[in-house]
Amino acid sequence: MSAASPILRMRDVRYRYPGASQDALAGVSLTVGPGEFHAVLGPNGSGKTTLVRLALGALIPAGGTSEILERPARAWPRQELARVVGVVPQREDNLFPQRVRETVLLGRYPHLSLWGKERPEDHAAIERALAACDATQLADRWVWTLSGGEYQRVRVARALAQEPRLLVLDEPAVSLDLRHEMALFELVRGLVDRVGLGVLMITHDLNLAARYADTVLLLSEGRPVAAGAPADVLTRETVERVFSWPVTMQSVDGRPQMVPLRQPKEPVA
């Protein structure tokens, strides 16, 4: 689909945590190019977060390669990498109270020199990122007064302020209500289509991934089960096997949608 050279390319990656008896991840290959939205799906403990850490060079693969712009992820100086890849991690803390604009400013740090002050283009990038995430009106609020949905938009804005070519999101919709969840996926899809951002999203929400992503990779116990277009990967048999629960599949906008079935009651003897 994309002729442009990939931003992220992982080939046959394998990793085992120190002291573990089996690989946390093995045999995983993945390519993300500009203007592509990839989702990585799988149950809890299937290796999704390990995959992100390997992709970003936070872990060194025991086998295979993980490259960003054709350079091993681990070889990138962190500051340089942060100008290419923006991450919305699953968790973060705020040790000290902060306003929204200040936290988005942190996304400009990869672009600033050791002693240099922020330049006009940094402030411009912050305002653009806030606007793209519909968060301009939040700019002067304290971060701790935001709702969960507003906070996620601000965190995406901070990653966009990095002006990355690849955006990585780790379970971004957890604890969001319906409207904010949908708004977040619309936002991410819009960025992919409008500015050609590459997106790698970790999620266990099959239905939203199927609706918004171009390709999905389904992981189970650290192994790839299937990869490709949502309609090809998310079949009833595969989903039931990976998630160990009976489901039925429907189609909305030509994308598969999964409905989990109720457990049949044991007949009373």
Place this chain on the structure above:
Amino acid sequence: MRWMLLGTVAVLALLASVVLGPAAVPLSELGRSDIVWNLRAPRAVLAFLVGGSLGVAGAGLQALVRNPLADPFLLGLSGGAGLGAVIALALHLTGPWVLPLAAFAGALAALGLVYRMGLVGGAALDPRILLLGGVAVGAFAAAITTAIVSLADAAELRNAFLWLWGGLSAASWDSVLLLVLYAPVPLAVLLAAARPLDLLALGEEPARYLGADVEAVKRRVYLAASLLTAAAVAVSGVIGFVGLVVPHIARLAWGHRHRSLLPAAFIGGGALLAIADTLARTVVAPRELPVGVVTALIGVPVFALLLRRWTIA
């Protein structure tokens, strides 16, 4: 505006510590007075440098161990310094620089021990272990110190205890010069870590993804802040609360961004200690209070107010 105010306070604090004192020196004699030039002036400058170093070290360590209650002396340095000084006294070592050098050596030993404990699994410096290790090493050193004190001659130990509680009475231009030559390197290292320290407030993984070289930053900040504290303890004993309270006051006015917070903590810490030392010299003149007593008397109420503020917010 904030900087003007802080600068004015600092200049006034330095002036006051030169002008005020138990010996009445007429204003017209100030420029020629031996007391002013060789006693009060070096003492004021030393107080400023030590207070500033403690303020910066405290601000850096609070961000590093991700605990707003961290104090530069929490990480075992005061215990190590005290033990070093008491050992020197117990061995009847004498000489003008024996106590400072022994305290410095003790602080460095504690620093090395805590640092080694913090390097779990070979490479990653774990801030939680730094904190716990610091407390443990400090307690261990204090136990040995007490053992030595309980076996030794009482008279000379009064000196050791007073010295430990902090005092600038041994200040001289030599000690000022020493600190002027020593402090800029760790100060520059901390200032250069200002932006990564901002990022660390989010947690290590988010900081890494925003471009911070987390492990290197943690090592540099811990070593630089501890080396500053070790030097401070060597020239002036354990002066508590400056490193704890000053960063918090600076955060109220400058926010949490270390690029302005660290310089503000330096000037603010310097001004606070200059004022505290002036009070220590003058309120019970001709006797003198340990300056650590004065900083604690000022610092604890201020800190209690800060805690109140937090619980309300």
